[in-house]
Amino acid sequence: MQEVYRSGFIAVVGRPNVGKSTLINALIGSHIAITSSRPETTRKAIRGVMTTDAAQIVLVDTPGIHRPRTLLGQRLNDIVDESLSDADAIAFLLPADQEIGPGDKRILSRLRSQFAVKLDDGGFKWKVPLIGIVTKIDELNRTELVDKLIAINEFADFTEIVPVSALQQDNLAEVRRVFIDAMPEGPKMYPDDQLTEESPEDDIAELIRGAFLEELDDELPHSLAVVVDAIEYPEDAPDSEDGETDSTVPGEPRPKAQVHVSVYVERDSQKPIIIGRKAEHLVRVKKKLRTPINRIVGCKANLDMHVKVAKGWQSDPKKLERLGF
Numbered sequence: 001m002q003e004v005y006r007s008g009f010i011a012v013v014g015r016p017n018v019g020k021s022t023l024i025n026a027l028i029g030s031h032i033a034i035t036s037s038r039p040e041t042t043r044k045a046i047r048g049v050m051t052t053d054a055a056q057i058v059l060v061d062t063p064g065i066h067r068p069r070t071l072l073g074q075r076l077n078d079i080v081d082e083s084l085s086d087a088d089a090i091a092f093l094l095p096a097d098q099e100i101g102p103g104d105k106r107i108l109s110r111l112r113s114q115f116a117v118k119l120d121d122g123g124f125k126w127k128v129p130l131i132g133i134v135t136k137i138d139e140l141n142r143t144e145l146v147d148k149l150i151a152i153n154e155f156a157d158f159t160e161i162v163p164v165s166a167l168q169q170d171n172l173a174e175v176r177r178v179f180i181d182a183m184p185e186g187p188k189m190y191p192d193d194q195l196t197e198e199s200p201e202d203d204i205a206e207l208i209r210g211a212f213l214e215e216l217d218d219e220l221p222h223s224l225a226v227v228v229d230a231i232e233y234p235e236d237a238p239d240s241e242d243g244e245t246d247s248t249v250p251g252e253p254r255p256k257a258q259v260h261v262s263v264y265v266e267r268d269s270q271k272p273i274i275i276g277r278k279a280e281h282l283v284r285v286k287k288k289l290r291t292p293i294n295r296i297v298g299c300k301a302n303l304d305m306h307v308k309v310a311k312g313w314q315s316d317p318k319k320l321e322r323l324g325f
Protein backbone atom coordinates (compact mmCIF):
# COMPACT_ATOMS: atom_id res chain seq x y z
CA MET A 1 0.00 0.00 0.00
CA GLN A 2 1.32 3.43 -0.87
CA GLU A 3 1.91 5.84 2.01
CA VAL A 4 -0.28 8.92 1.87
CA TYR A 5 1.21 12.42 1.93
CA ARG A 6 -0.11 14.64 4.67
CA SER A 7 -0.27 18.39 5.01
CA GLY A 8 -1.86 20.97 7.26
CA PHE A 9 -1.54 23.66 9.89
CA ILE A 10 -0.60 23.37 13.52
CA ALA A 11 -1.20 26.28 15.87
CA VAL A 12 1.48 26.41 18.52
CA VAL A 13 0.03 27.91 21.69
CA GLY A 14 1.33 28.39 25.18
CA ARG A 15 1.99 31.02 27.77
CA PRO A 16 4.82 33.50 27.20
CA ASN A 17 8.35 32.10 27.50
CA VAL A 18 7.25 28.47 27.35
CA GLY A 19 9.67 27.83 24.48
CA LYS A 20 7.50 28.11 21.35
CA SER A 21 10.05 29.84 19.16
CA THR A 22 12.87 27.56 20.28
CA LEU A 23 10.80 24.47 19.49
CA ILE A 24 9.74 25.72 16.08
CA ASN A 25 13.32 26.62 15.24
CA ALA A 26 14.52 23.21 16.38
CA LEU A 27 11.87 21.44 14.32
CA ILE A 28 12.54 23.43 11.20
CA GLY A 29 16.25 23.93 11.67
CA SER A 30 16.14 27.62 10.88
CA HIS A 31 16.30 30.69 13.02
CA ILE A 32 13.38 32.59 11.61
CA ALA A 33 11.23 32.91 14.70
CA ILE A 34 13.01 34.98 17.29
CA THR A 35 13.79 33.66 20.73
CA SER A 36 14.69 35.60 23.78
CA SER A 37 14.66 35.12 27.51
CA ARG A 38 11.95 37.76 27.77
CA PRO A 39 8.25 37.03 27.47
CA GLU A 40 6.06 38.15 24.61
CA THR A 41 8.72 38.62 21.99
CA THR A 42 6.79 36.72 19.36
CA ARG A 43 4.37 39.25 18.01
CA LYS A 44 3.27 37.87 14.71
CA ALA A 45 1.90 34.56 13.61
CA ILE A 46 5.20 33.60 12.04
CA ARG A 47 4.75 30.54 9.96
CA GLY A 48 7.51 28.07 9.67
CA VAL A 49 7.09 25.28 7.15
CA MET A 50 8.30 21.83 8.16
CA THR A 51 8.70 19.61 5.13
CA THR A 52 9.55 15.90 5.35
CA ASP A 53 9.14 12.91 2.99
CA ALA A 54 5.85 12.13 4.67
CA ALA A 55 4.26 15.50 5.29
CA GLN A 56 4.36 19.23 5.13
CA ILE A 57 3.26 21.14 8.20
CA VAL A 58 2.79 24.86 8.54
CA LEU A 59 3.56 25.84 12.12
CA VAL A 60 1.77 28.92 13.25
CA ASP A 61 3.59 30.49 16.14
CA THR A 62 1.27 32.61 18.23
CA PRO A 63 2.04 35.42 20.61
CA GLY A 64 1.51 34.42 24.22
CA ILE A 65 -2.24 34.54 24.71
CA HIS A 66 -2.75 37.20 27.32
CA ARG A 67 -5.40 39.52 28.63
CA PRO A 68 -5.37 42.62 26.42
CA ARG A 69 -4.76 45.91 28.19
CA THR A 70 -4.10 48.04 25.15
CA LEU A 71 -5.23 48.11 21.57
CA LEU A 72 -1.96 46.40 20.74
CA GLY A 73 -2.82 43.57 23.12
CA GLN A 74 -6.19 43.26 21.43
CA ARG A 75 -4.60 43.07 17.99
CA LEU A 76 -2.17 40.43 19.20
CA ASN A 77 -5.09 38.38 20.42
CA ASP A 78 -6.86 38.83 17.10
CA ILE A 79 -3.76 37.45 15.40
CA VAL A 80 -3.96 34.44 17.69
CA ASP A 81 -7.61 33.89 16.78
CA GLU A 82 -6.77 34.09 13.11
CA SER A 83 -3.98 31.57 13.32
CA LEU A 84 -6.11 29.21 15.36
CA SER A 85 -9.07 29.28 13.05
CA ASP A 86 -7.45 27.31 10.22
CA ALA A 87 -5.56 24.85 12.40
CA ASP A 88 -5.75 21.09 11.78
CA ALA A 89 -4.22 20.44 15.18
CA ILE A 90 -3.15 22.39 18.23
CA ALA A 91 0.15 22.01 20.00
CA PHE A 92 -0.33 23.27 23.55
CA LEU A 93 3.05 23.85 25.14
CA LEU A 94 3.46 23.57 28.91
CA PRO A 95 6.77 24.21 30.64
CA ALA A 96 8.14 21.26 32.62
CA ASP A 97 9.92 23.57 35.03
CA GLN A 98 6.81 25.45 36.16
CA GLU A 99 3.50 24.65 37.78
CA ILE A 100 0.36 24.67 35.68
CA GLY A 101 -0.95 28.19 36.28
CA PRO A 102 -3.81 30.60 35.54
CA GLY A 103 -2.25 31.45 32.17
CA ASP A 104 -2.46 27.80 31.09
CA LYS A 105 -6.04 27.53 32.34
CA ARG A 106 -7.05 30.62 30.38
CA ILE A 107 -5.54 29.21 27.20
CA LEU A 108 -7.30 25.90 27.76
CA SER A 109 -10.71 27.49 28.21
CA ARG A 110 -10.15 29.59 25.15
CA LEU A 111 -9.21 26.56 23.10
CA ARG A 112 -12.26 24.71 24.41
CA SER A 113 -14.62 27.50 23.39
CA GLN A 114 -13.21 27.42 19.87
CA PHE A 115 -12.26 23.80 19.31
CA ALA A 116 -14.32 21.55 21.52
CA VAL A 117 -17.92 20.49 21.87
CA LYS A 118 -19.31 20.07 25.34
CA LEU A 119 -20.66 16.60 26.02
CA ASP A 120 -23.69 15.72 28.13
CA ASP A 121 -21.47 14.30 30.86
CA GLY A 122 -19.71 17.68 31.22
CA GLY A 123 -16.61 16.54 29.34
CA PHE A 124 -15.28 17.96 26.08
CA LYS A 125 -14.71 16.45 22.68
CA TRP A 126 -12.01 18.11 20.61
CA LYS A 127 -12.71 18.86 16.94
CA VAL A 128 -9.01 18.74 16.12
CA PRO A 129 -6.28 16.83 17.95
CA LEU A 130 -4.95 18.64 21.03
CA ILE A 131 -1.31 17.70 21.46
CA GLY A 132 0.30 18.48 24.80
CA ILE A 133 3.99 19.31 24.48
CA VAL A 134 5.91 19.39 27.75
CA THR A 135 8.87 21.70 27.11
CA LYS A 136 12.22 22.14 28.86
CA ILE A 137 12.35 18.60 30.27
CA ASP A 138 16.11 19.01 30.67
CA GLU A 139 15.26 21.05 33.77
CA LEU A 140 13.80 18.01 35.58
CA ASN A 141 15.07 14.66 36.78
CA ARG A 142 13.25 11.45 35.91
CA THR A 143 10.99 11.30 38.97
CA GLU A 144 10.04 14.94 38.69
CA LEU A 145 9.24 14.43 35.02
CA VAL A 146 6.94 11.51 35.74
CA ASP A 147 5.03 13.60 38.32
CA LYS A 148 4.82 16.46 35.83
CA LEU A 149 3.45 14.21 33.09
CA ILE A 150 0.80 12.89 35.46
CA ALA A 151 -0.24 16.44 36.41
CA ILE A 152 -0.45 17.49 32.76
CA ASN A 153 -2.42 14.39 31.87
CA GLU A 154 -4.97 15.39 34.52
CA PHE A 155 -5.03 19.02 33.40
CA ALA A 156 -6.74 18.38 30.05
CA ASP A 157 -7.83 15.53 27.82
CA PHE A 158 -4.89 15.70 25.46
CA THR A 159 -4.93 13.47 22.41
CA GLU A 160 -1.28 12.84 23.08
CA ILE A 161 1.41 14.20 25.44
CA VAL A 162 5.00 14.50 24.26
CA PRO A 163 7.87 15.61 26.50
CA VAL A 164 10.68 17.45 24.73
CA SER A 165 13.80 19.52 25.21
CA ALA A 166 14.27 21.70 22.16
CA LEU A 167 17.45 23.09 23.66
CA GLN A 168 19.06 19.67 23.99
CA GLN A 169 17.40 18.26 20.87
CA ASP A 170 15.82 15.56 23.01
CA ASN A 171 12.74 13.74 21.63
CA LEU A 172 12.28 16.09 18.65
CA ALA A 173 11.73 13.11 16.32
CA GLU A 174 8.77 12.03 18.44
CA VAL A 175 7.28 15.53 18.25
CA ARG A 176 7.61 15.41 14.46
CA ARG A 177 5.99 11.97 14.31
CA VAL A 178 3.03 12.99 16.47
CA PHE A 179 2.58 16.21 14.47
CA ILE A 180 2.61 14.31 11.17
CA ASP A 181 0.14 11.70 12.43
CA ALA A 182 -2.28 14.49 13.35
CA MET A 183 -2.33 15.93 9.81
CA PRO A 184 -4.97 15.13 7.22
CA GLU A 185 -4.04 13.73 3.82
CA GLY A 186 -3.03 16.53 1.48
CA PRO A 187 -0.47 17.79 -1.03
CA LYS A 188 2.57 20.00 -0.46
CA MET A 189 1.59 23.66 -0.28
CA TYR A 190 5.07 25.17 -0.43
CA PRO A 191 8.31 24.38 -2.24
CA ASP A 192 10.68 22.20 -0.20
CA ASP A 193 13.09 24.97 0.64
CA GLN A 194 10.55 27.49 1.91
CA LEU A 195 10.93 27.88 5.63
CA THR A 196 8.77 30.88 6.35
CA GLU A 197 6.17 33.11 4.76
CA GLU A 198 7.70 36.29 6.11
CA SER A 199 9.24 38.91 3.83
CA PRO A 200 12.93 39.81 4.30
CA GLU A 201 11.75 43.09 5.85
CA ASP A 202 9.63 41.25 8.42
CA ASP A 203 12.36 38.73 9.16
CA ILE A 204 14.88 41.47 9.76
CA ALA A 205 12.48 43.51 11.91
CA GLU A 206 11.79 40.46 14.10
CA LEU A 207 15.49 39.75 14.47
CA ILE A 208 16.28 43.31 15.47
CA ARG A 209 13.44 43.45 17.95
CA GLY A 210 14.53 40.17 19.52
CA ALA A 211 18.14 41.35 19.73
CA PHE A 212 17.14 44.58 21.49
CA LEU A 213 15.01 42.71 24.00
CA GLU A 214 17.95 40.42 24.78
CA GLU A 215 20.18 43.45 25.09
CA LEU A 216 18.05 45.64 27.35
CA ASP A 217 17.77 45.30 31.06
CA ASP A 218 14.49 47.17 31.21
CA GLU A 219 11.04 45.85 30.68
CA LEU A 220 10.30 47.40 27.32
CA PRO A 221 8.87 44.52 25.28
CA HIS A 222 5.61 46.22 24.44
CA SER A 223 7.05 49.69 23.97
CA LEU A 224 9.37 48.65 21.18
CA ALA A 225 8.40 48.37 17.54
CA VAL A 226 10.81 47.82 14.69
CA VAL A 227 10.06 48.68 11.07
CA VAL A 228 12.37 48.02 8.15
CA ASP A 229 11.66 51.07 6.00
CA ALA A 230 13.62 49.92 2.97
CA ILE A 231 16.26 47.54 1.76
CA GLU A 232 18.40 49.09 -0.99
CA TYR A 233 20.21 46.40 -2.88
CA PRO A 234 23.51 47.41 -4.53
CA GLU A 235 23.18 48.35 -8.23
CA ASP A 236 25.29 45.43 -9.27
CA ALA A 237 23.97 42.22 -7.83
CA PRO A 238 26.70 40.25 -6.01
CA ASP A 239 27.75 38.41 -9.16
CA SER A 240 27.31 41.23 -11.71
CA GLU A 241 30.06 41.84 -14.25
CA ASP A 242 30.06 45.58 -14.84
CA GLY A 243 29.19 49.00 -13.43
CA GLU A 244 31.15 51.67 -11.59
CA THR A 245 30.71 49.97 -8.25
CA ASP A 246 31.63 46.62 -9.71
CA SER A 247 32.52 44.28 -6.92
CA THR A 248 35.41 42.90 -8.97
CA VAL A 249 37.30 46.22 -9.19
CA PRO A 250 40.54 45.59 -7.31
CA GLY A 251 40.99 47.75 -4.23
CA GLU A 252 37.35 48.92 -4.26
CA PRO A 253 35.25 47.75 -1.33
CA ARG A 254 32.36 45.57 -2.40
CA PRO A 255 29.12 47.53 -2.50
CA LYS A 256 26.78 46.75 0.36
CA ALA A 257 23.03 46.65 0.60
CA GLN A 258 21.58 49.35 2.85
CA VAL A 259 18.95 48.29 5.34
CA HIS A 260 17.08 51.31 6.69
CA VAL A 261 15.41 50.62 10.00
CA SER A 262 13.30 52.66 12.40
CA VAL A 263 13.12 51.55 15.99
CA TYR A 264 10.08 53.10 17.67
CA VAL A 265 9.65 53.71 21.37
CA GLU A 266 6.72 55.34 23.14
CA ARG A 267 8.42 58.04 25.17
CA ASP A 268 11.43 60.35 24.79
CA SER A 269 12.84 58.91 28.01
CA GLN A 270 13.06 55.47 26.41
CA LYS A 271 15.33 56.60 23.60
CA PRO A 272 18.58 56.67 25.58
CA ILE A 273 17.71 53.28 27.08
CA ILE A 274 17.52 51.76 23.62
CA ILE A 275 20.62 53.50 22.33
CA GLY A 276 22.77 52.89 25.40
CA ARG A 277 25.85 54.65 26.70
CA LYS A 278 28.05 55.62 23.76
CA ALA A 279 25.49 53.85 21.56
CA GLU A 280 26.64 50.53 23.01
CA HIS A 281 23.28 48.79 22.48
CA LEU A 282 23.08 49.83 18.85
CA VAL A 283 26.64 48.69 18.25
CA ARG A 284 26.12 45.29 19.89
CA VAL A 285 22.82 44.64 18.14
CA LYS A 286 24.43 45.50 14.80
CA LYS A 287 27.37 43.25 15.47
CA LYS A 288 25.23 40.37 16.64
CA LEU A 289 22.94 40.51 13.61
CA ARG A 290 25.54 41.12 10.91
CA THR A 291 25.67 37.53 9.70
CA PRO A 292 21.95 36.68 9.87
CA ILE A 293 21.02 39.92 8.11
CA ASN A 294 23.60 39.37 5.39
CA ARG A 295 22.09 35.94 4.89
CA ILE A 296 18.52 37.26 4.62
CA VAL A 297 19.50 40.07 2.25
CA GLY A 298 21.72 37.79 0.18
CA CYS A 299 24.83 39.98 0.27
CA LYS A 300 26.79 42.15 2.70
CA ALA A 301 24.48 44.69 4.25
CA ASN A 302 24.85 47.86 6.25
CA LEU A 303 22.30 48.31 9.01
CA ASP A 304 21.18 51.92 9.25
CA MET A 305 19.14 52.21 12.45
CA HIS A 306 17.28 55.23 13.77
CA VAL A 307 15.55 55.33 17.11
CA LYS A 308 12.33 57.35 16.94
CA VAL A 309 9.53 58.25 19.29
CA ALA A 310 5.94 57.45 18.32
CA LYS A 311 4.02 58.71 21.33
CA GLY A 312 1.42 56.26 22.58
CA TRP A 313 1.68 54.04 19.50
CA GLN A 314 0.20 51.07 21.30
CA SER A 315 -3.17 52.73 21.63
CA ASP A 316 -3.30 54.63 18.35
CA PRO A 317 -4.94 52.66 15.51
CA LYS A 318 -3.23 54.69 12.78
CA LYS A 319 0.21 54.29 14.28
CA LEU A 320 -0.39 50.59 14.91
CA GLU A 321 -1.29 50.15 11.28
CA ARG A 322 1.86 51.92 10.15
CA LEU A 323 3.95 49.75 12.43
CA GLY A 324 2.50 46.63 10.88
CA PHE A 325 -0.21 45.65 13.35
Ligand SMILES: Nc1nc2c(ncn2[C@@H]2O[C@H](COP(=O)(O)OP(=O)(O)OP(=O)(O)O)[C@@H](O)[C@H]2O)c(=O)[nH]1
Pocket residue numbers: 014015016017018019020021022023034035036037038039040041042062063064135136137138139164165166167168
Ligand atom coordinates in the same frame (compact mmCIF):
# COMPACT_ATOMS: atom_id res chain seq x y z
N1 LIG B 1 16.20 24.64 29.63
C1 LIG B 1 15.53 24.88 28.50
N2 LIG B 1 15.23 26.15 28.16
C2 LIG B 1 14.55 26.36 27.01
C3 LIG B 1 14.13 25.30 26.16
N3 LIG B 1 13.45 25.83 25.12
C4 LIG B 1 13.46 27.17 25.30
N4 LIG B 1 14.12 27.50 26.43
C5 LIG B 1 14.38 28.85 26.96
O1 LIG B 1 13.17 29.48 27.34
C6 LIG B 1 13.19 30.86 27.00
C7 LIG B 1 12.02 31.23 26.14
O2 LIG B 1 12.08 30.54 24.90
P1 LIG B 1 11.29 31.08 23.61
O3 LIG B 1 11.42 30.03 22.57
O4 LIG B 1 11.70 32.46 23.29
O5 LIG B 1 9.82 31.10 24.20
P2 LIG B 1 8.47 31.58 23.51
O6 LIG B 1 7.40 30.74 24.05
O7 LIG B 1 8.64 31.62 22.02
O8 LIG B 1 8.33 33.03 24.09
P3 LIG B 1 7.31 34.18 23.63
O9 LIG B 1 7.69 34.54 22.23
O10 LIG B 1 7.62 35.25 24.60
O11 LIG B 1 5.94 33.66 23.76
C8 LIG B 1 14.54 31.10 26.32
O12 LIG B 1 15.42 31.60 27.27
C9 LIG B 1 14.96 29.71 25.86
O13 LIG B 1 16.35 29.55 25.78
C10 LIG B 1 14.48 23.94 26.55
O14 LIG B 1 14.19 22.95 25.88
N5 LIG B 1 15.17 23.81 27.72
